Amino acid sequence: MGLRPPHQPPPPPTHPPSPYSQPSHAQQHPDLAGPQGGSGPAGYPGHYRPPSMDYTGAPHPQGMGPSPVPGMEAANQLPMLSEVDLSIASDPRFMRFTVSKIPNSQNNAAATKLPLGVVIQPMALDASGQDSIDVVNFGATGIVRCKKCRTYINPFVSWHDAGRRWRCNVCGTLNDVSSSYFNHLDEHGQRRDKHERPELSNGSVELVAPGEYMVRPPQPPVYLFVVDVSYSSVASGLLARTVETIKKNLDALPGDPRTQFGLVTFDSTVHFYHFKPSLKMPQVLVVPDISELFLPLPEDMLVNLKESREVIDLLLESLPEMYEKTRNMDSALGPALTGAYRVMAPVGGKMCVVLASMPTLGDGRLKPREELRALGTEREHAMLNPEESWYRTKAVEFSRVQISVDLFCVAPAGQQTPFMDLASLTALSKFTGGNLFYYPGFAMEKDGRKLEEEMGRILTRPTGFEAVMRVRATRGLKVTQFYGNYYIRGTDLLALPNCSSESVFGVEMAHDEAFLTASVICVQAALLHTTSSGERRIRVHTVAAPVTAVLQEVIASVDVDTLCNLMAKRMLEVALKTGLDAARHRLTQLCADLLRSCRAFSTHQPQGRASGYQQQQQQQPAGIPSTLELLPLYTMAMTKNVAFRGGTDIRPDLRTYMMQLFSVMNVATSRAFIHPNLFALHTMGNEAGLPVPPSKDSSTDEAPTAGRQKIRLPVAVNLSGERFVSEGIYLLENGISLYLWVGARADPRQLAALFGGMTSVEGADGGVLAQLFEEGKEEGDYARRVHAIVQALREERSLRWLQVQVVKEGDAGLEASSLYRNLVEDRAAFSGGQYNYAEFMGMVSRGGGGGMPGGMGGGGTRGGWRDGRRTSAWNGIPSTLKCYEMTIEEIKGSQGKE
Ligand SMILES: [Zn+2]
Structure with missing residues (x-):
């Protein structure tokens, strides 16, 4: 998508004559417009240069940005690292960076090959399912924003002239503080009232928008x-x-x-x-x-x-x-x-x-x-x-x-x-x-x-109506691509007629300058919307990450789940443009490139993981940075994911649906969608399925939990069919579905607890078993704990309701094949997917997507689809009437006559 044409500032707001009359594109939401005098895609002045200094000619490749010259403070220098309080954290549910330290130059960024960007869920609910966010009303002061680039005031600006001016952390402009917003600074140069003001102490706030942020009265839902x-x-x-x-x-x-x-x-x-x-x-x-x-x-x-x-x-x-x-x-x-x-x-x-x-x-x-x-x-x-x-x-x-x-x-x-x-x-x-x-x-x-x-x-x-969103980034970084469901207006304004608690957007970024002059990079996402109660609000999320010339630090700061989320979103576009094969190849190649480049800059520091990955870690060659240890596994899993996998058994509608889901998925869900959770229910510990006791210090308790009650999950096992034993009952969760796999010799008492008293599932239909499970009639500790786990997982995933599907050992239906597709550590049957985890590790470690081991021939036909042509009638409608009114009774009577 072309995001770089010169930006025309929108005309000033006009006031439409009647309520709810629709404003034109250009008139809509002048408040979120880009800066005056031209804007790059991130809403910062793309071709802007400070008037008195040419920073690009004075790079600081090893440092943290230009040193201030005493008495010669540049007009548009960005806030210094020492002036910014990086301890202020935004809730990662709203916005997550792929790396939390930013390479200081284009060359360094290119050397690591790491995709830079954020995944944003602007209206994400908190762990208890509430829409909790501080609401700020600036009242007569008016909303405090940068006069140049329109960035909203946030905790990462710096304060100057004893509090009379603040420096924008996106474009560097010094802004005056109005007398009604003035407050004194403390000895660290921070505002004394910082902790009383959510917009200065919290990365996420919602601002009450005054009248000028409306081009018509807020619409009703x-x-x-x-x-x-x-x-x-x-x-x-x-x-x-x-x-x-x-x-x-x-x-x-x-x-x-x-x-x-x-x-x-x-x-x-x-x-x-x-x-x-x-x-x-x-x-x-x-x-x-x-x-x-x-x-x-x-x-x-x-x-x-x-x-x-x-x-x-x-x-x-x-x-x-x-x-x-x-x-x-x-x-x-x-x-x-x-x-x-x-x-x-x-x-x-x-x-x-x-x-x-x-x-x-x-x-x-x-x-x-x-x-x-x-x-x-x-x-x-x-x-x-x-x-x-x-x-x-x-x-x-x-x-x-x-x-x-x-x-x-x-x-x-x-x-x-x-x-x-x-x-x-x-x-x-x-x-x-x-x-x-x-x-x-x-x-x-x-x-x-x-x-x-x-x-x-x-x-x-929770839904925001008539919404628009703009993403701004500190000078030196530009937005190169958006992912998600939106329509782009101008160059960088995302038009979102509705934005809900589930809406997710991926944003890729790149260096716009050879060397960053900033020592801290901030990304701000501002969502202007109408609440269902009819208030115009601006939800502002700002995250900050320090810039570094030390690439080990960049690599050590990788968030592999966000990285994979963004990689997948990028490759979905490749799949649509050039095909699934090409997308899988690019994914594998990107993984290999990342490992090669990052290994060159990193020393291996293995970290213990409590889950079932120890065995996998032993298979890894030395030298993979700990933050990227799971990247090969996740990459291989993505190539076998239903959105990307090869073979002949994924019909186009299902594929389109899965690709669409992936493109709007948040990081927590994509983690499970890429590498599902598989739990052995027949051997789960006595504490699994119970809430973690409040007395216990959860920070030292490594057991993963889920749901509002913090239900303890069973230990996850490897995603391999070899793990399935006939005596077992397993639960697989992939972010959008749940599968219960029932072995042929499963314990009759456990079966009875799960399936309404049935002690054997032989000959029983999977659909009937799923219904029996959902009815959950059986009492008893085991049944209660399994249902608590299912309920907790459902609370974790709000993108789709997790339906339980039951697959018995030996089943070969559609449910069974869709379950087995999740066993990503096994060899898959399609061409290019016939490697297991160890083989894939070897391949990406050698640095390429070619030379797949273990050739097993082309993807065979599974499922035996027949040609599905519709036979419905395509007849025209004989009628001379334009329209006619009928009563309900007449409608009833007219049916069935065709
Ligand atoms: Zn600014």
């Missing part, structure tokens, strides 16, 4: 549902479950009493619903001519939830019945989206789209282009790219009017999971800051709860 009512939606039970989930969450929708509600349904036609509070019964407006969507009164279709609650309840009650006899197989999703857009465009908000088949009619109809023979070949990645650009174009329009799309794609179970073309559809959520959900082989008894939990979560979680 709007929830508009676009729901498929065609045959596959009705027959699979999806419609009924969706309606039930909406009903269940209506009271919990944020923003009461301003929350607005709307509903559009579709099959081969599009149906709108009037919810005027004065109506006794809701009115249905059917629009059969999807080529010319006629929408008379959009204002009655988006209503205040509280005022129209009765009529909304009435409709939701009747909706499943209205369509229960339908035989309509078609899906006019595109026209429904166009209609929904017209309803929402004046305000914006969250659009929640539920569909049960590939769109077949009207704008945005898709083709059954899945070609299973192309899997594992060079043609595979074409299916991972959109064929139809309609959804991307629409998404950009949506983003402009502050609509975010959460897309629930449900492929009902059948002989073969139907193809939906997620690669084309996903643009809808990707460019609007939304989420994609996918339920392949959907069966209500198996997947209904997952759908309900996930939909309920996106409806009720």
